[in-house]
Amino acid sequence: MADTAAALKTYNDIPVLDWDLQDPQASSYVLFKDLREKTPLVKVPMGMGSMVMALRGRMVDQIVSPENTRQLETEMKMMQGIFDGPIFDFVAQVMLFANGEVHQRRRQPVARTFAFKLMEAMRPKADAVATEIINEHLGKGPFDFLKEFAAQLPARIIADILGIPRADLPVFMKWISDTAESIGFVDVERRAGIEQSLTDFNAYVDKLLADRRANPRGDFLSDYVAATAASGDMTEGEIRAQVVGLILAGSDTTRNSMCMTLFQLLQHPDQWAALVADPDNLKKKAAEEGLRYEPVVSGIPRVTTQDMEIEGFLIPPGAIVAVSILSVLRDPEIYADPETFNIHRTDQQRWHLAFGAGAHRCAGEALARVELEETLAAIARLAPNTRVVGQHPKLQPGAIRTVDQIQVEFA
Numbered sequence: 001m002a003d004t005a006a007a008l009k010t011y012n013d014i015p016v017l018d019w020d021l022q023d024p025q026a027s028s029y030v031l032f033k034d035l036r037e038k039t040p041l042v043k044v045p046m047g048m049g050s051m052v053m054a055l056r057g058r059m060v061d062q063i064v065s066p067e068n069t070r071q072l073e074t075e076m077k078m079m080q081g082i083f084d085g086p087i088f089d090f091v092a093q094v095m096l097f098a099n100g101e102v103h104q105r106r107r108q109p110v111a112r113t114f115a116f117k118l119m120e121a122m123r124p125k126a127d128a129v130a131t132e133i134i135n136e137h138l139g140k141g142p143f144d145f146l147k148e149f150a151a152q153l154p155a156r157i158i159a160d161i162l163g164i165p166r167a168d169l170p171v172f173m174k175w176i177s178d179t180a181e182s183i184g185f186v187d188v189e190r191r192a193g194i195e196q197s198l199t200d201f202n203a204y205v206d207k208l209l210a211d212r213r214a215n216p217r218g219d220f221l222s223d224y225v226a227a228t229a230a231s232g233d234m235t236e237g238e239i240r241a242q243v244v245g246l247i248l249a250g251s252d253t254t255r256n257s258m259c260m261t262l263f264q265l266l267q268h269p270d271q272w273a274a275l276v277a278d279p280d281n282l283k284k285k286a287a288e289e290g291l292r293y294e295p296v297v298s299g300i301p302r303v304t305t306q307d308m309e310i311e312g313f314l315i316p317p318g319a320i321v322a323v324s325i326l327s328v329l330r331d332p333e334i335y336a337d338p339e340t341f342n343i344h345r346t347d348q349q350r351w352h353l354a355f356g357a358g359a360h361r362c363a364g365e366a367l368a369r370v371e372l373e374e375t376l377a378a379i380a381r382l383a384p385n386t387r388v389v390g391q392h393p394k395l396q397p398g399a400i401r402t403v404d405q406i407q408v409e410f411a
């Protein structure tokens with residue numbers, strides 16, 4: 001036993017990379033390929049300390065296991081100097097930043113009512129919304145695909161799921177874009193503006209919840225308020241935060257994935273032609289490969305709760321360890337020819353890592369898949385000669401990677 005322990009390398013032996021996580025090279029696949037061949041773990045500077053990044057697929061389960069780690073809670077906000085106020089309260093009440101029994105209590109009513117079957121029923125709706133937006137632009141020259149399509153579709157769908165009137169859509173979309181940062185890193189200079197919007201957004205969601213309590217109408221929100229009442233152990237703030245959380249977690253992610261997947265398909269004319277020829281059979285594969293090739297959530301950070309032995313290293317409790325989704329989705333131990341975009345590949349994993357792993361695995365996966373698949377199929381069907389115009393889109397690094405711009409012409 002003593003010999004095994006002695007043979008283990010320590011936290012200090014993990015190679016350090018002088019990366020700025022906001023620097024584009026931090027998400028360079030060339031760099032990841034090189035690193036992954038040399039070491040399973042790297043340490044990168046983060047704030048006052050460091051974060052360990054795990055680069056290989058075989059390490060994922062161990063890192064997200066509640067036996068070894070926990071999700072970060074409000075400490076992420078405290079590290080940014082946020083100790084109270086609407087952003088802090090949101091983070092303190094939402095399922096994404098909770099652990100154990102508290103996390104389950106918040107997730108269960110959402111999981112029960114935001115179920116796979118219900119989201120599958122949204123397919124015709126997603127197709128109808130995509131068709132509507134395509135027709136607004138078809139044959140009318142280049143347009144801003146990011147703002148006028150990819151941001152619109154998830155917002156219109158979630159607005160419909162929540163029963164938000166079309167007239168409220170502009171202000172609803174403004175709140176989404178103003179407050180999306182609350183989940184990730186908050187720009188200090190924008191904090192006051194974000195908090196004002198979050199306060200208005202919260203009040204609006206409170207009104208929706210009160211309306212469904214008074215007049216249940218068999219939709220998602222009515223079922224959700226009934227499920228929270230039945231469980232009886234959620235505060236009013238928690239009930240609201242899960243709704244706001246669903247809206248925010250599903251907007252930037254789906255939008256950026258939509259842009260990058262369409263772009264990759266159009267960069268590979270043979271694969272685009274295959275999708276155009278058979279959209280119904282290939283839409284799922286196209287969306288999955290887009291999610292693998294350019295995942296929008298870059299990692300799954302956790303905090304170790306005890307000594308964790310991993311790939312020959314002993315990591316102490318209290319360390320931040322993240323699965324690098326960017327690296328693992330290109331791991332040759334899992335994917336043949338991982339650096340190649342190929343919608344025909346047969347080695348996609350049953351639980352796609354782009355949606356995370358473990359207890360916090362994406363609660364909106366079914367909806368995201370429906371939106372991505374129906375959008376790609378509708379464009380392939382109605383605008384088969386679509387092209388990207390001007391500069392190629394680039395993903396900016398970050399916890400959620402965002403597309404800088406993309407102009408598209410539907411034809």
Ligand code: HEM
Nearest residue numbers: 095096246249250253254257297355356360362363364368
């Ligand atoms: C392409 C689209 C999407 C991607 C790539 C994605 C990815 C992820 C990932 C990686 C996580 C886990 C984060 C972690 O463990 O730290 C997550 C969690 C979550 N996602 Fe998504 N997501 C997407 C779309 C959506 C949509 C459409 C919704 C809802 C409408 C949604 C709602 C959520 C929620 C509520 C959580 C927190 C789950 C929990 O903490 O138990 N996501 N997502």
